[in-house]
Amino acid sequence: MKKLYILILATFVSLTSFSQDTFSIIAVDPVTGEIGSAGASCVTGIGSQGIIDIITKILPGRGGVNSQAYVCIPNTNLNNAIAQMEMGASPSEIIDYLIANDACSSPAFDPEWRQYGIADFDTNGDPRTAGFTGNLADDYKEDRQGATFSIQGNILLNQTVIDNMENNFNSTTGTLADKLMAALQGANFAGADSRCLAAGTSSTTAYLLVYKQDDDPNEPYLRLNVGEQASGIEPIDLLQDLYDAFLTVDENSLQNNIELFPNPATTIVNIVHGASISVKSMTLYDIQGKQVYAQTNVDKSAIQHQIAVNHLKSGVYFIQLHTNKGDTRLQFVKK
Template identity: 45%
Template sequence: MKNLIQKYSFTLLALSLLIQFKLLAQDTFSIVAVDTVTGEIGSAGASCVGPIGGIGAFILSDVIEGIGGIHTQASWNATNQQNAHNKMLEGLSPQEIIDWLIINDAQGNPTVRQYGIVDLTRNGESAAYTGVNCLNYKNHVTGPGYSIQGNILLGQIIIDTMQTTFLNTSGPIADRLMATLQAAKIVGADTRCAVRGTSSQSGFVKVVRIGDGNTPYLQIVVPDTPIGTDPIDSLQTMFDNWKIAKFNTVDPFLSQIEINPDTIPANGTSQAVITILPKNNSDTLLASGKQIVLSNTGIGQLSSVIDLGDGTYESTITSPVAEGADTISVIVISGTDTVSIFWKAIVFYSNPVSISDNSVSPNDFHLYQNSPNPFNPSTKIKYTIPNVVESETKQSNFVTLKVYDVLGNEIATLVNEEKPAGTFEIEFDASGLSSGLYFYRLRVGDPETSSQNGQARQGFVETKKMIYLR
């Protein structure tokens, strides 16, 4: 009899858990995203389910440090989630992972699943899938560095609002994820919660940085809430408290180092001014009194660092007599914390030829590093076009200067015309674009073109990186 009772009790427990997971089976609005500049991976979502496994909606999130993030939702299945994790570790792309999951669904029914996957190692490549038998309203949207998905939603407005907010919110990825959830906080966003007077019942926000290990940079979870209390409000309170707790801590990604000018003569005496701005995770300058340690990769001479008393610090670097470049790194020591600032400053040492409308034209093509870099919202790009001599006749050059995102999509054409020899500068305004890494490419002619006399003439192509930080 005792064994029978134990067996019966176990069966009831298993049935109870099964029912709970069935309740989780169709739900949720969520976003998984990466920051290709900082290497951060973020995951956030909410659902009208209670404390499944003690964590509620958080059960759908899987973030792999330095690699990517996966959301498995709708009819959630632990085996499918683990398989997706394993396939990402194997190096499959987001779409390849989804294709594999559809073919190899743990229960042979992928039509009730919903996935969103973003890969940091592939410059933010993303993919999503919504099975035809997920409950309405259901949909997903993807873009460079993010995937947003949901089911049993109030309508497309939830997906659209989340996407618009994420793309137009400035700051670090943690702030953008929290704002994205707030935008979706509409009563009945997950329609089952309309009777509760809330958008959802449980929610979470998670951000992982490279080097976090088993301690995520941010992980806040609301596994359950009483009727009338929205978990997104609870998350916001937890998020605000987290921000306050880190108010006096140096943030390696929001702290900055600037150098002006970024190109100085290689004469052994010219100097560039280095400005260091230690900031917290609210993008606010910290109090003065920090110890700043500078290092450089080249042979320029760094001066001692001066505390300007307003939270900023200043130093100079003196050029060597040889042409080249220097990359300058910063370590900030604040109490017991030692933080390496993520950003670096680059200074070039050169002996440029003075250029004017009536002067001798330069002899070499050159695409300069944009300045400032990182920038917000605009930066200047300078390039040099030399004389091209063919059959003792000066030739103009057809020049294109274009900007691309990390996926190779063309963002802007800055120059597309014939240019005489000379040095030119143009401004690029990134207002309206997302923070991240961008590329700008200068092309003069084709990589190899033929002159009128049939002789091959080598063209010029050069690409450089720039960072837009909103």
């Protein structure tokens, strides 16, 4: 499945000229080349479109920017940041540019109202991150960077929001999407965005967005958007439901189009798949999770692949396939 685009509808109300947007994360995966973003906010009048197209933009294979706190609609600062990224600027250089060239008239062309998070890959494929929080953004406010991510929030209940998001991202194993979803769950408590404290929710709207390295900019691998919800309905819970459904559909779609034989195997394992699937890499693990084989220079046009297993000890093994339609795991027994 290349893309799953799901909306939960809410009544649309005209937007104000600017919007406060609260907690979000932008991150990259140096192993897979994926870039993703996730966020949530307690805004009203945003309707079914939510904040996904207002605060985040991603250039597949390069990087992404989150722009929040008193943003213009359309978000001219976000568009300018992406333009700088396309021209080769680093995250820190983009931040410097945005501070020197604030393009939003409300309030007052003043970068001290804004908040940014940026993550990208340099020309060697190494991750870089940067962030900025203006001193006029509403408290509690903070941006925090790791090697592969930037987390930022304003109008937060307290520092716990950022702490939980960072801890969940760092402690979660799995795909970039898994880690982003876990980070957002770290803020799933009443008043994470302090405006929603009385409603007993973290926010009113949430999203999750992931691009694989070779995705078309208009066709992300994963785009899940929960539009504005009524008071008392938790959007991060709804987003988790959408993500769980996506994983089920995505995995089943791949599994139904991939065959592994013979199983049990003695000398060779063959992997055959449909023509619409392109395998980018294959990694073999033993039952303890130890990597015993990896191939990254796979012929992407081939529909059949072979892995020699004659040197392996008897036991259960797993092959992790990274494809244009997502990742999946195959199991076989070595005699």
